[in-house]
Amino acid sequence: MxxxxxxxxxxxxxxxxxxxxxxxxxxxxxxxxxANSQSDLEEWVRAIRRVIWAPLGGGIFGQHLHATMSYESQCGPQRVVPVLVELCASFIREHGLKEEGLFRAPGQANHVRELQDAFDRGEKPVFDSSTDVHTVASLLKLYIRELPEPIIPFSKYTQFLSCAQLLSKDKEMAIVELSKQVKSLPQVNYNLLKYICK
Structure with missing residues (x-):
């Protein structure tokens, strides 16, 4: 048929x-x-672009954190977190700390997609004074959301959940256990979590 x-x-x-x-x-x-829908089509095109640009330092959206950090360490000064995270965090610190609804209000979807495509091509776009801070925050959230494994890896989920449950029973013990779990994260995950929390 x-x-x-x-x-x-x-x-x-x-x-x-x-x-x-x-x-x-x-x-x-x-x-x-x-594709069956426009969003499926766009996802296919993004996936193809990631594969094409990954050997050239692009394709970081949807790439494992350790792969991104490994590539970036070969191509420039040693970094603690991906360049994208540094650029976004720096811009947000400079322009967004007094912004109402930061990380809640969405950025300009088309501009977020353009920035994502630029980073996936291995480019390092510059955020200037005309760049909307909500767009940069949305880009950072998108990067973190598209990591194949969360910052807190799936294998650690149960242990972190136990810490949260212990918090209501014994706060001091929960903090000790949480500290132990955070320190047991893979180094790149620990660095990213520490950087974001800072």
Whole structure:
């Protein structure tokens, strides 16, 4: 049975060309990417871009934290957290600490997507005075949300949950246990958690 594809979101990728092209370019081999929804299509395109740009230091959204830190340590000065996190945190500290609704009010979705794409291409966009602090906060939240494993790894979830439950019974013991659990995190996770909390 043939599926009706008239209203299916499509995007054409041109092999060996300048990236995405419209249908009028027939000189290159074309690949047609179809999806059930626009959001599925955008996710596919982002995933393909991540794979293409990852060897060049891009593709950091959705990349494991240790992979990002490993690559960044080879390409420049030793850092404690990814460049994206440093840039966002620095901008937020400078322009957003008195901003009402910071991390609650959404940023400009199109600008967040543009910044995400730029970082995924390995670029380091500059946030200037015209950049909305909510957009930068949304970008930082998106980066953290798209980590394949949370800052507190899945393997540590039960132990951290136990600390929270212990807090209502024995606050002092809970703090000691929580400190022990935080120190047992993988180093890159510990560094990111410490940096964000600071």
């Amino acid at each position: 043939r599926q009706n594809t008239e209203n299916v979101p499509r995007k054409q990728l041109v092999r060996g060309g300048a990236g995405e092209k419209d249908r009028t370019n027939t000189g290159h081999e074309l690949f047609l990417l179809m």
